[in-house]
Amino acid sequence: MIELLDPAEMAEADRLTIAAGTPGIVLMEAAGRAVADVAARSPLGTRIAIACGPGNNGGDGFVAGRILMARGYRLQLGLLGSIAALKGDAALAAAEWRGETLPLADLDFGGADLIIDALFGAGLDRPIEGPAAAAIAAINASKARVVAVDLPSGIHGGTGQVLGVAVRADDSVTFFRPKPGHVLMPGRAHAGRLTVADIGIRPQVLDAIQPRTALNRPELWLPHLPTPKVDGHKYDRGHALVVSGGMTQTGAARLVARAALRIGAGLVTMASPPDALAVHAAHLTSIMLKRMEGAAGLSELLADKRLNVVAIGPGLGPVDVSLPLVEAALASDASIVLDADGISAFREDPDRLFAALRKRSAPVVLTPHDGEFARLFPDLASLPGKLDRARQAAARSGAIVLLKGADTTVAEPAGRAAIADNAPPFLATAGSGDTLAGMITGLLAEGMPAFEAAAAAVWLHGDAGVVLGRGLIADDLADALPRVFARLFV
Numbered sequence: 001m002i003e004l005l006d007p008a009e010m011a012e013a014d015r016l017t018i019a020a021g022t023p024g025i026v027l028m029e030a031a032g033r034a035v036a037d038v039a040a041r042s043p044l045g046t047r048i049a050i051a052c053g054p055g056n057n058g059g060d061g062f063v064a065g066r067i068l069m070a071r072g073y074r075l076q077l078g079l080l081g082s083i084a085a086l087k088g089d090a091a092l093a094a095a096e097w098r099g100e101t102l103p104l105a106d107l108d109f110g111g112a113d114l115i116i117d118a119l120f121g122a123g124l125d126r127p128i129e130g131p132a133a134a135a136i137a138a139i140n141a142s143k144a145r146v147v148a149v150d151l152p153s154g155i156h157g158g159t160g161q162v163l164g165v166a167v168r169a170d171d172s173v174t175f176f177r178p179k180p181g182h183v184l185m186p187g188r189a190h191a192g193r194l195t196v197a198d199i200g201i202r203p204q205v206l207d208a209i210q211p212r213t214a215l216n217r218p219e220l221w222l223p224h225l226p227t228p229k230v231d232g233h234k235y236d237r238g239h240a241l242v243v244s245g246g247m248t249q250t251g252a253a254r255l256v257a258r259a260a261l262r263i264g265a266g267l268v269t270m271a272s273p274p275d276a277l278a279v280h281a282a283h284l285t286s287i288m289l290k291r292m293e294g295a296a297g298l299s300e301l302l303a304d305k306r307l308n309v310v311a312i313g314p315g316l317g318p319v320d321v322s323l324p325l326v327e328a329a330l331a332s333d334a335s336i337v338l339d340a341d342g343i344s345a346f347r348e349d350p351d352r353l354f355a356a357l358r359k360r361s362a363p364v365v366l367t368p369h370d371g372e373f374a375r376l377f378p379d380l381a382s383l384p385g386k387l388d389r390a391r392q393a394a395a396r397s398g399a400i401v402l403l404k405g406a407d408t409t410v411a412e413p414a415g416r417a418a419i420a421d422n423a424p425p426f427l428a429t430a431g432s433g434d435t436l437a438g439m440i441t442g443l444l445a446e447g448m449p450a451f452e453a454a455a456a457a458v459w460l461h462g463d464a465g466v467v468l469g470r471g472l473i474a475d476d477l478a479d480a481l482p483r484v485f486a487r488l489f490v
């Protein structure tokens with residue numbers, strides 16, 4: 001598992017390492033050397049400019065400068081503030097620097113081939129203004145390759161948000177573990193290629209820190225991915241019910257159903273309003289079809305306890321139709337994936353949803369995009385950073401919250417969260433979300449724990465996008481799953 005450490009957790013990792021006997025300057029030396037190694041992928045003769053800030057991020061810059069100078073690079077180093085004002089390890093690192101220290105404003109960014117951005121890292125705590133902002137504008141205007149130390153300056157390590165202005169880097173070199181700010185947008189776009197360097201912090205410090213955020217990679221959920229037994233039966237792999245909207249909007253529910261079946265549900269049944277039965281009948285093959293007369297009809301279907309998960313929301317229709325149906329689903333014992341119109345149904349009264357969620361024991365996964373999220377959690381929508389938004393929404397609602405985007409974040413009420421970085425831009429296409437809802441549904445049907453099921457579905461959905469690439473449409477995504485699984489289990 002790849003943990004993501006926010007600035008406070010990373011500071012704790014440093015503190016524990018130093019308390020266990022490794023001096024801070026030793027960590028800083030290793031950090032600066034790692035930066036120098038990435039910079040040195042550019043050949044000798046490269047003109048380097050190093051922009052150092054007033055804290056330890058700047059200290060890493062001084063170390064990198066010393067090492068690169070010793071290797072024969074031509075370089076200039078500029079400092080925001082004065083050497084005399086540096087403290088602690090940064091002061092020690094600056095004392096070893098034998099070159100000239102220019103005022104930051106005197107650095108010739110335009111004449112550099114490579115810029116090392118060591119202005120601010122984990123300690124950035126307010127918007128950047130003044131001379132530092134001017135330096136960042138000059139860095140971004142230059143044609144030089146940019147290597148950021150720890151984080152591109154201006155990106156908040158915990159949220160990925162830009163504080164004022166931010167460096168656009170080609171490479172970022174971070175230490176010990178990636179940070180949420182490297183994965184969350186727009187931080188990921190600013191970070192460029194990420195190198196995670198070992199600077200001598202032992203992974204055992206994580207036992208004390210207990211990080212709650214991870215990169216969404218298979219290691220996170222693969223141990224929970226159900227594997228059909230040789231002597232198993234389709235009834236062992238769950239039975240999902242997908243609730244369809246009316247005659248003119250049945251496609252979304254079919255995308256959900258097909259994805260649920262493809263990913264592994266034993267059986268999938270489409271619950272269809274009477275007027276849509278003929279449309280579904282003309283399309284469905286391996287998916288079963290049942291007639292559903294309104295909310296009462298849905299309750300009747302769900303009296304069959306073998307139906308262990310309900311997917312409801314995609315193409316469900318306006319609130320007068322959708323709200324009673326969702327309430328009928330919430331009153332059942334089945335796990336629920338609540339998406340799209342099913343979420344928007346509660347826009348006038350989100351507390352009504354939260355009250356219903358509190359009464360349930362089976363899990364609910366909410367899968368909003370930003371607009372739907374703002375309908376349920378208007379006060380959380382403006383929080384900086386998707387991670388906090390998803391986490392607080394999960395805590396408030398008691399549901400697993402999957403907040404969609406290029407950096408889809410899944411959070412559970414107890415605080416665990418996973419951020420994905422594998423979705424290609426082609427995945428933002430009509431019906432893509434319906435397929436994702438179906439993938440979660442299928443994994444829940446198979447009995448996968450809800451947080452892991454949501455995280456796995458996000459990754460598999462993203463990888464289906466990678467496999468298909470440009471030209472994909474949502475109809476293809478579920479059918480790409482066999483190839484996705486083949487790649488996963490090579």
Ligand SMILES: NC(=O)C1=CN([C@@H]2O[C@H](COP(=O)(O)OP(=O)(O)OC[C@H]3O[C@@H](n4cnc5c(N)ncnc54)[C@H](OP(=O)(O)O)[C@@H]3O)[C@@H](O)[C@H]2O)[C@@H](O)CC1
Nearest residue numbers: 014027028054055056057120121122123124125126127150
């Ligand atoms: N700890 C360790 O052992 C190791 C840490 N390492 C490195 O240390 C980095 C963290 O160092 P850090 O904590 O000193 O913070 P850093 O990012 O340099 O910035 C703080 C300085 O900036 C200032 N400042 C903040 N915002 C500002 C703004 N908007 N505009 C202007 N000023 C602003 C703030 O000033 P103040 O708030 O006091 O005015 C303070 O002086 C980390 O990213 C990694 O690179 C590695 O060497 C490995 C070992």
Ligand SMILES: [K+]
Nearest residue numbers: 120149151153
């Ligand atoms: K930086």
